[in-house]
Amino acid sequence: xxxxxxxxxxSGNISEEEIKAEVRRVIPTLTDERYKGQSGxxxxxxxxxxxxxxxxxxxxxxxxxxADISHVFCSAAAAPSIVSRCPDLLVHPCLSESTDFKVWTxxxxxxxxxxx
Numbered sequence: 001x002x003x004x005x006x007x008x009x010x011s012g013n014i015s016e017e018e019i020k021a022e023v024r025r026v027i028p029t030l031t032d033e034r035y036k037g038q039s040g041x042x043x044x045x046x047x048x049x050x051x052x053x054x055x056x057x058x059x060x061x062x063x064x065x066x067a068d069i070s071h072v073f074c075s076a077a078a079a080p081s082i083v084s085r086c087p088d089l090l091v092h093p094c095l096s097e098s099t100d101f102k103v104w105t106x107x108x109x110x111x112x113x114x115x116x
Contacts, residue, residue, distance in 0.1 A: 027066050040067035045095070047074030052081040059089050 042062035047055030052074065059070040059082075071090045072082055079093035 036068045038068065041069045041071070042067045043071045043073060045073045047072060047078035047082060047095075049075065049077035052078035056082045056085055056089075060086055063088060 040062070042059065044055050044059045044062075046058075055072050055074055055078065059072045062070045063086075069090065070088070071092060073092045073095055074082060075095045076093040079091050082089060083091045
């Protein structure tokens with residue numbers, strides 16, 4: 001919520017015009033001076049042989065919302081299904097079918113939480 005939001009917006013009643021104004025403020029204007037990647041990059045982790053659709057829909061939604069590049073890090077079994085639906089996605093079949101999150105870190109190095 002922006003600092004200048006009115007009382008009606010703070011109470012949960014957001015008008016359609018307020019939503020449109022916020023979208024215009026957040027999403028960059030497309031111009032000929034921009035190159036691929038300047039309007040956003042997205043990485044989606046997920047997708048196995050049985051459940052490839054969620055990763056596909058998340059990545060495509062990012063493209064439709066204005067992101068330039070959408071990567072999908074998925075299992076080798078899910079990759080053909082995802083890339084055949086949308087060749088605009090950059091699909092990386094590097095995850096195992098394991099549900100153990102620790103196994104996935106070999107593909108995408110994740111930041112470690114700060115702490116003792």
